Amino acid sequence: xxxxxxxxxxxxxxxxxxxxxxxxxxxxxxxxxxxxxxxxxxxxxxxxxxxxxxxxxxxxxxxxxxxxxxxxxxxxxxxxxxxxxxxxxxxxxxxxxxxxxxxxxxxxxxxxxxxxxxxxxxxxxxxxxxxxxxxxxxxxxxxxxxxxxxxxxxxxxxxxxxxxxxxxxxxxxxxxxxxxxxxxxxxxxxxxxxxxxxxxxxxxxxxxxxxxxxxxxxxxxxxxxxxxxxxxxxxxxxxxxxxxxxxxxxxxxxxxxxxxxxxxxxxxxxxxxxxxxxxxxxxxxxxxxxxxxxxxxxxxxxxxxxxxxxxxxxxxxxxxxxxxxxxxxxxxxxxxxxxxxxxxxxxxxxxxxxxxxxxxxxxxxxxxxxxxxxxxxxxxxxxxxxxxxxxxxxxxxxxxxxxxxxxxxxxxxxxxxxxxxxx
Numbered sequence: 001x002x003x004x005x006x007x008x009x010x011x012x013x014x015x016x017x018x019x020x021x022x023x024x025x026x027x028x029x030x031x032x033x034x035x036x037x038x039x040x041x042x043x044x045x046x047x048x049x050x051x052x053x054x055x056x057x058x059x060x061x062x063x064x065x066x067x068x069x070x071x072x073x074x075x076x077x078x079x080x081x082x083x084x085x086x087x088x089x090x091x092x093x094x095x096x097x098x099x100x101x102x103x104x105x106x107x108x109x110x111x112x113x114x115x116x117x118x119x120x121x122x123x124x125x126x127x128x129x130x131x132x133x134x135x136x137x138x139x140x141x142x143x144x145x146x147x148x149x150x151x152x153x154x155x156x157x158x159x160x161x162x163x164x165x166x167x168x169x170x171x172x173x174x175x176x177x178x179x180x181x182x183x184x185x186x187x188x189x190x191x192x193x194x195x196x197x198x199x200x201x202x203x204x205x206x207x208x209x210x211x212x213x214x215x216x217x218x219x220x221x222x223x224x225x226x227x228x229x230x231x232x233x234x235x236x237x238x239x240x241x242x243x244x245x246x247x248x249x250x251x252x253x254x255x256x257x258x259x260x261x262x263x264x265x266x267x268x269x270x271x272x273x274x275x276x277x278x279x280x281x282x283x284x285x286x287x288x289x290x291x292x293x294x295x296x297x298x299x300x301x302x303x304x305x306x307x308x309x310x311x312x313x314x315x316x317x318x319x320x321x322x323x324x325x326x327x328x329x330x331x332x333x334x335x336x337x338x339x340x341x342x343x344x345x346x347x348x349x350x351x352x353x354x355x356x357x358x359x360x361x362x363x364x365x366x367x368x369x370x371x372x373x374x375x376x377x378x379x380x381x382x383x384x385x386x387x388x389x390x391x392x393x394x395x396x397x398x399x400x401x402x403x404x405x406x407x408x409x410x411x412x413x414x415x416x417x418x419x420x421x422x423x
Contacts, residue, residue: 020149021156021295025203029144030153032198033137034160036095039191041168042175043102043126046184047119049176050109055116063119067127072370074131079366080226082136083359087143090136090362092199094129095192101125103189109182134373138365142353143204147422148299150353154346155294162288230363238415239304239355240364246410247348248371250311253403254341256383257318257396258283264384265322265392275327282331286338294346304410304419307347311407314340319400322392344407351419 020026044064051060082090105122108114141153175184221229234240266276300306317336324330349368356364379399386395410416 019298020145020152023145023149026141026145026149026153026156028198029140029202030156030160032195032202033157034163035191035198036195037160037164038168038171039098039102039188039195041164042172042184042191043188045169045172046176046181046188047123049172049184050181051116051119053181054113054119059116063116063123066120067123067130068373069127070124071127071130071134072373074128075135075366075370075373076227076230076363077223078132079135079230079363080223081132082139082362082365083226083230084223086204087136087139087362088199088202088204090132091140092196094133094136095199096196097129098126098133099189099192099196101129102185102192106182106185106189109180109185134369135362135366138349138353138369139361140202142356142358142361144202145205147354151294151300151303151346151350151421152298154349155291155296157349158291158342158346159288159295162284162291165284226363230360231367233357233360234364234367237355238413239351239419242409242413242416243307243348243351243355244367244371246308246311246406246413246416247368249406249409250341250344250403251372252379253315253399253401253406254318256379257321257399258337260380260384261387261392261395261399262321264387265396268392269327269330271327271330275330278327279321279330279334282334283338286335286340287342288338289335290339290342290346293343299421299423300347301420303347303351303421304416307344307351308407308410308416310340310344310347311410312404314344315400315404315407318403319397322396350421351416354421355419 048060048064051063054060055063101122105118108118141150141157145153171187172184175187179186234244262276262279266272266279269275271279294300314337317333317340321330321333321337324333352364352368353361383395383399386398
């Protein structure tokens with residue numbers, strides 16, 4: 001008679017040995033993540049369109065930006081929630097709330113015209129739920145596959161983000177054209193709804209005994225102690241602490257030039273909106289190539305050095321973008337920026353997950369999210385003002401120097417420099 005325990009163990013071992021891109025459990029998570037990101041893209045397009053239709057440009061700008069406030073303020077608390085209750089439960093619950101909220105607003109817009117106040121309320125609710133959703137999403141991959149597959153999962157996640165960016169915008173525009181903002185909101189809600197049953201079907205891996213004990217013990221403390229303990233854990237960690245500084249500097253130097261700076265550069269060079277679109281397409285192609293490389297390759301040796309080393313030539317490419325002699329050169333340079341920054345970003349993400357204790361992973365993800373979504377966007381108005389005063393060349397050069405400083409910090413930190421992904 002076959003021992004059922006041995007059979008189950010054999011199946012679990014076979015699943016563990018399977019590469020992430022061939023693991024149905026991981027593929028279900030990627031499909032859920034892609035659907036959710038598509039919904040997000042359509043949602044923000046619908047929100048901006050509806051805000052413009054119901055108010056002045058300044059009021060529309062406030063409505064579209066207001067979701068970032070609760071997300072930045074509450075994300076650390078969201079990390080505590082993810083660690084206390086488990087990332088899968090939190091992701092499923094928060095995604096369901098996002099779906100129901102957007103569909104409810106779509107129904108209201110179909111029935112009546114409530115004005116800007118409903119859109120502002122929707123943005124606040126969406127940003128608040130995102131503060132819980134995003135740390136849980138970041139913590140989930142480490143619970144559905146082995147640590148040796150996390151670089152590959154980061155590549156798959158990068159492909160999902162690129163796909164959502166390319167497909168989501170025209171899909172949202174089609175919804176607006178077909179039935180206005182209400183139809184676009186309905187489309188966003190249905191896309192998010194697709195992710196919920198997929199997330200429910202994702203199986204969680206059992207934690208090692210020591211990690212499970214640490215996670216259970218964390219629930220016996222207060223939420224405030226969890227929050228302070230998570231920050232202390234990141235600050236004292238030999239890899240995570242300097243890696244967070246490197247990520248912060250890299251994003252500060254990257255976000256301004258590749259957002260508002262690129263728009264101003266295209267206007268200055270006379271490339272127009274279509275030219276800017278080609279440059280962004282070049283960047284997206286490079287970032288997509290980096291994600292595809294990691295998806296196929298999997299583990300990258302000397303991950304810490306690769307993450308840090310890719311930042312520096314990526315920074316040089318940012319500086320060179322402002323001096324590109326023509327549009328084709330700018331597109332090629334943007335592709336190099338996307339390739340190098342995409343590679344370093346994926347490596348940093350994989351290191352954050354493999355170096356973190358599972359009991360702290362939600363809070364670690366939250367700290368990284370605040371760095372990227374809370375601190376880095378501050379560079380956009382500063383970049384715009386600086387370009388107006390000194391032009392694109394000097395601003396891109398300073399931004400590149402800040403970005404390169406992140407790579408220098410990482411290379412000077414022995415823990416980061418020597419960090420490896422598990423085999």
